[in-house]
Amino acid sequence: xxxxxxxxxxxxxxxxxxxxxxxxxxxxxxxxxxxxxxxxxxxxxxxxxxxxxxxxxxxxxxxxxxxxxxxxxxxxxxxxxxxxxxxxxxxxxxxxxxxxxxxxxxxxxxxxxxxxxxxxxxxxxxxxxxxxxxxxxxxxxxxxxxxxxxxxxxxxxxxx
Amino acid sequence: xxxxxxxxxxxxxxxxxxxxxxxxxxxxxxxxxxxxxxxxxxxxxxxxxxxxxxxxxxxxxxxxxxxxxxxxxxxxxxxxxxxxxxxxxxxxxxxxxxxxxxxxxxxxxxxxxxxxxxxxxxxxxxxxxxxxxxxxxxxxxxxxxxxxxxxxxxxxxxxxxxxxxxxxxxxxxxxxxxxxxxxxxxxxxxxxxxxxxxxxxxxxxxxxxxxxxxxxxxxxxxxxxxxxxxxxxxxxxxxxxxxxxxxxxxxxxxxxxxxxxxxxxxxxxxxxxxxxxxxxxxxxxxxxxxx
Numbered sequence: 001x002x003x004x005x006x007x008x009x010x011x012x013x014x015x016x017x018x019x020x021x022x023x024x025x026x027x028x029x030x031x032x033x034x035x036x037x038x039x040x041x042x043x044x045x046x047x048x049x050x051x052x053x054x055x056x057x058x059x060x061x062x063x064x065x066x067x068x069x070x071x072x073x074x075x076x077x078x079x080x081x082x083x084x085x086x087x088x089x090x091x092x093x094x095x096x097x098x099x100x101x102x103x104x105x106x107x108x109x110x111x112x113x114x115x116x117x118x119x120x121x122x123x124x125x126x127x128x129x130x131x132x133x134x135x136x137x138x139x140x141x142x143x144x145x146x147x148x149x150x151x152x153x154x155x156x157x158x159x160x
Numbered sequence: 161x162x163x164x165x166x167x168x169x170x171x172x173x174x175x176x177x178x179x180x181x182x183x184x185x186x187x188x189x190x191x192x193x194x195x196x197x198x199x200x201x202x203x204x205x206x207x208x209x210x211x212x213x214x215x216x217x218x219x220x221x222x223x224x225x226x227x228x229x230x231x232x233x234x235x236x237x238x239x240x241x242x243x244x245x246x247x248x249x250x251x252x253x254x255x256x257x258x259x260x261x262x263x264x265x266x267x268x269x270x271x272x273x274x275x276x277x278x279x280x281x282x283x284x285x286x287x288x289x290x291x292x293x294x295x296x297x298x299x300x301x302x303x304x305x306x307x308x309x310x311x312x313x314x315x316x317x318x319x320x321x322x323x324x325x326x327x328x329x330x331x332x333x334x335x336x337x338x339x340x341x342x343x344x345x346x347x348x349x350x351x352x353x354x355x356x357x358x359x360x361x362x363x364x365x366x367x368x369x370x371x372x373x374x375x376x377x378x379x380x381x382x383x384x385x386x387x388x389x390x391x392x393x394x395x396x397x398x399x400x401x402x403x404x405x406x407x408x409x410x411x412x413x414x415x416x417x418x419x420x421x422x423x424x425x426x427x428x429x430x431x432x433x434x435x436x437x438x439x440x441x442x443x444x445x446x447x448x449x450x451x
Contacts, residue, residue: 004166021209022163022199044197046351048264057238057267063193064268065209067166111263132350133262 008069010035011079019066026050028066029076037077037106041135048134051107051114052076060112060133077106079112087111088158089151098147100138108134112148120156124149172218172298172327178210180300180323188212188325190234191268193261194277214350217327217343218272223249226389227333241266245400246280250331251447252340252359256287259344262351272326278312279353282379284310287342288357289377289387291331299324309377312384313428338363339447341440345432354380355424358412358426358436360444364400368449371395376408376437381416381429388415391437405441 003018010033017032026043029035029052041049043062050061053075080087089109092098099105108131115130117120122130127148128141135146167186169175179186189195194212198204214220214266218234221243227289229250231240240246253271260269260283274284275295285308293308300323308329312318320326334340344357352420357379363372374395379385390411398404418429 003166020163021166022206024196024200043200045193045261045265047306048262051264054267057236058264059267060193060264063191063196063265065166065192065196068192068211068213114263118197131349133264 006070010074012062023066025064026061049107088154090148092151096147098143104136164207166209168214190270190273193269229331237266255342256284278318281354285385286377286379290359290361290375293329296327309387335363339444341443356380356432360440362444364448381418409438414435
């Protein structure tokens with residue numbers, strides 16, 4: 001079992017690492033690269049806690065092999081804030097108390113950002129449908145949906 | 161555990177060479193949303209993960225001059241449902257592609273992968289059958305085609321032989337005055353495995369009053385998704401009416417061979433097969449009349 005040398009770009013920085021051929025991208029992010037913002041919830045594609053944007057598409061990092069990252073551009077939760085300045089979604093999650101334990105939050109924010117980047121006018125039904133692949137066992141979802149709606153309104157007022 | 165290697169060939173021939181050399185130890189994957197999890201949970205032993213997403217032929221789809229649609233086996237569901245032309249011509253395909261998992265799964269999961277995983281509950285399979293898709297399979301000896309209703313042979317089992325790779329699915333151009341639809345039953349709103357599912361593809365007379373042909377498929381009610389010839393026969397030549405559709409639904413219930421498991425009882429599944437067949441026929445008729 002020989003490790004593969006992987007060159008990728010994560011949150012705008014060139015990154016190299018060695019990957020076992022069967023390891024998941026989630027394991028590589030957390031264990032090899034120290035990017036522990038992406039969470040391991042179910043580790044089988046149901047919960048969305050490990051959501052990252054991979055080659056422009058929202059994916060579960062647990063359902064991608066680390067070796068597939070070669071030559072790909074990836075955005076994780078660590079790349080969502082601009083330095084010390086929180087993204088409007090992050091601010092809105094805080095203001096709306098859209099989290100309790102917080103394990104699902106990085107996935108929800110990465111997923112919601114992927115939606116609003118493409119569809120800034122997404123309505124509640126669209127947001128709920130888009131976030132169906134993200135599970136939260138604390139909030140009952142309503143505060144999360146409010147937070148995304150508020151952030152979307154905020155982002156429309158002050159485009160990045 | 162031991163995945164020993166990851167290989168991403170750039171041609172069908174190279175992929176077939178790897179599969180021929182390593183036999184069952186090598187396993188192709190596209191989105192990996194089933195296979196990566198199966199390997200991690202030790203439900204399947206794989207030595208070589210064969211990534212087919214670098215093979216252009218498996219990643220392309222196109223609508224032919226004759227209106228047929230050819231979809232590479234690894235094309236992600238999201239690419240299909242984001243294509244307005246595919247969605248307009250093949251709405252039943254979009255019914256399926258847009259509810260396999262959530263957005264994160266649809267970014268990666270493919271029709272070819274859903275078919276090769278060969279789950280009795282696969283949410284694209286009844287649609288592929290109702291639309292009359294043909295599977296193109298490459299092997300060392302060349303290529304062969306298989307009607308999709310003959311592809312799956314049991315839960316997790318299919319006609320692919322060692323060394324063979326699913327290359328594409330081809331859908332014939334929809335007939336004039338035809339319409340198709342897919343539905344499933346799940347206890348949640350999204351993101352669940354079907355308790356039962358069904359697809360219908362109906363062709364009507366020019367005035368929209370009579371069924372002239374129909375292909376109906378049901379899933380999660382037998383070891384594989386089933387093409388129910390009796391249901392099609394119950395419709396062909398009959399007026400579009402509640403009685404005709406009820407007879408077709410009865411034929412679907414009779415054809416179902418469901419099991420009882422954590423998702424539902426055999427009785428519930430048989431009932432659902434009838435309900436879903438009724439609904440997809442009604443929706444297909446509506447689409448045919450608008451076409």
